[in-house]
Amino acid sequence: MRRMRRFQAAAAATLIGLILSASPALACGGLIGPNGAVNLLRTTTFAGYHAGVEHYVTSFEFAGGGGAFGSITPLPGIPSSVERGGDWTLQRLIRETDLESDLLLARAAAPAEAGADVEILLETTIDALDITVLKGGGDAVGTWAAAQGFRLPPDAPEVLDFYASRSPIFLAAAFDADAAAERGQAIGDGTPVHVTIPTPDPWVPLRILGLGKSGAERVEADVYLLTDRQPAMLPQPAGDGLFLDHSAAATRSLLDDLRSDAGMEWIPASAWLSKVRIDTAASDLRYDLAIDASGQSTPSRLAAGLDLPGIADTATDDPSFRALLLVALMLIAGGVGLVAMPVTTSRARG
Amino acid sequence: MRSGGQRLLVGLLLASPVVSGCAGAAASSNVEIVARYSRFEPSSVTVKAGRPVHFVLRNEDPIDHEWIVGDESVHAEHRAGTETAHGDRGTEQSIPALGDGRFTLTFDVPGRYAFACHLPGHEAYGMVGTIIVTEG
Numbered sequence: 001m002r003r004m005r006r007f008q009a010a011a012a013a014t015l016i017g018l019i020l021s022a023s024p025a026l027a028c029g030g031l032i033g034p035n036g037a038v039n040l041l042r043t044t045t046f047a048g049y050h051a052g053v054e055h056y057v058t059s060f061e062f063a064g065g066g067g068a069f070g071s072i073t074p075l076p077g078i079p080s081s082v083e084r085g086g087d088w089t090l091q092r093l094i095r096e097t098d099l100e101s102d103l104l105l106a107r108a109a110a111p112a113e114a115g116a117d118v119e120i121l122l123e124t125t126i127d128a129l130d131i132t133v134l135k136g137g138g139d140a141v142g143t144w145a146a147a148q149g150f151r152l153p154p155d156a157p158e159v160l161d162f163y164a165s166r167s168p169i170f171l172a173a174a175f176d177a178d179a180a181a182e183r184g185q186a187i188g189d190g191t192p193v194h195v196t197i198p199t200p201d202p203w204v205p206l207r208i209l210g211l212g213k214s215g216a217e218r219v220e221a222d223v224y225l226l227t228d229r230q231p232a233m234l235p236q237p238a239g240d241g242l243f244l245d246h247s248a249a250a251t252r253s254l255l256d257d258l259r260s261d262a263g264m265e266w267i268p269a270s271a272w273l274s275k276v277r278i279d280t281a282a283s284d285l286r287y288d289l290a291i292d293a294s295g296q297s298t299p300s301r302l303a304a305g306l307d308l309p310g311i312a313d314t315a316t317d318d319p320s321f322r323a324l325l326l327v328a329l330m331l332i333a334g335g336v337g338l339v340a341m342p343v344t345t346s347r348a349r350g
Numbered sequence: 351m352r353s354g355g356q357r358l359l360v361g362l363l364l365a366s367p368v369v370s371g372c373a374g375a376a377a378s379s380n381v382e383i384v385a386r387y388s389r390f391e392p393s394s395v396t397v398k399a400g401r402p403v404h405f406v407l408r409n410e411d412p413i414d415h416e417w418i419v420g421d422e423s424v425h426a427e428h429r430a431g432t433e434t435a436h437g438d439r440g441t442e443q444s445i446p447a448l449g450d451g452r453f454t455l456t457f458d459v460p461g462r463y464a465f466a467c468h469l470p471g472h473e474a475y476g477m478v479g480t481i482i483v484t485e486g
Binding site for chain 1: 474
């Protein structure tokens with residue numbers, strides 16, 4: 001069981017933001033169509049953490065096609081609000097570190113009991129997105145998703161348990177492509193969603209980026225971290241699937257631009273910007289990204305998914321250091337998550 | 351989810367010439383196969399030819415699975431098939447999420463018979479196994 005973590009006042013000075021963006025080729029993830037084909041649903045997410053509150057800004061992008069699609073995003077805590085996000089935060093971060101990227105790329109881009117039912121914590125609708133925040137174990141969340149008409153890929157049971165054992169909070173977003181088309185949304189249009197999550201224990205979900213992919217398929221994504229100081233990460237982005245493409249003090253212009261977007265007033269006056277590139281086979285992506293921006297360089301093995309709940313994690317035993325741990329965030333190349341599709345049991349035997 | 355009584359598919363007639371619905375006086379055996387994290391456990395089962403085998407398939411996943419056993423032609427047919435559910439043939443079983451299935455088969459001809467889940471992506475993910483039928 002994960003230990004309770006107290007976020008101290010010192011943490012108020014710390015902030016981390018992160019965004020994952022997918023390159024166009026990998027912008028699809030875990031979405032399964034009625035015929036078993038993968039449907040493109042691009043999702044980009046930014047997460048910032050300040051004063052014990054994590055901010056996620058995720059863009060659910062209309063990638064064409066019809067019917068309903070969905071994604072599930074593991075969250076480190078229970079959101080206090082889910083609302084429409086700002087319009088340029090994600091694009092601005094990508095532009096900051098990847099000058100060669102064009103706008104299309106920018107746009108593209110407490111454990112639960114196993115058998116318990118899910119608890120619906122929040123429901124809201126933003127544009128063509130029906131969003132539900134739920135709490136439950138992997139089996140319960142999977143059962144709930146199926147009841148909503150989504151079909152989970154075969155790796156979903158293990159992946160959902162992987163997350164539920166550490167934080168049984170998930171954000172499910174059902175996207176009605178037909179409704180989006182009726183609203184006049186064109187391919188490439190995104191709906192930004194800002195999720196505010198008070199939590200002492202942020203982390204960045206990476207493993208879910210591989211959901212629904214075969215073992216040999218590549219997972220490619222960019223993760224942007226904005227912290228008060230240069231962060232330590234686990235696993236270290238030093239190759240073997242994780243690469244540190246950018247690490248420098250954030251420019252004043254970037255911070256000013258981010259702060260001027262809707263709901264981003266919390267962006268601090270100074271911060272450190274890191275960009276972690278993920279490029280690995282789906283079968284090798286069995287971890288998340290733990291971040292320690294406290295200066296102690298001791299990111300949590302538990303937060304990285306390298307240790308199971310209940311196993312001592314000496315790296316995070318010190319609450320003062322934990323308090324400084326910041327952010328987590330993610331974005332799913334193709335999906336913050338995973339999932340779904342209206343259930344159409346086309347199956348074997350003709 | 352089916353009731354226990356409905357799951358008891360004893361004596362199902364099978365299309366395959368190497369398998370028959372149970373019965374007879376031959377000693378029977380029991381086999382339980384669990385589906386968890388989209389894998390079959392055990393993935394290899396050995397039974398004797400001509401003897402009824404009482405199968406229990408237990409699905410511990412929150413997603414549906416199926417269990418299809420037969421030769422390559424059977425699997426090829428199911429990979430491209432469109433049947434939404436199984437159960438009318440003993441060698442073709444749908445196993446609902448967090449549910450189970452019970453049935454009896456008798457393998458008449460010794461050999462190796464692959465079993466797999468042919469729901470989209472499941473076989474490729476590794477949801478396969480083998481029944482080894484030895485001389486009775």
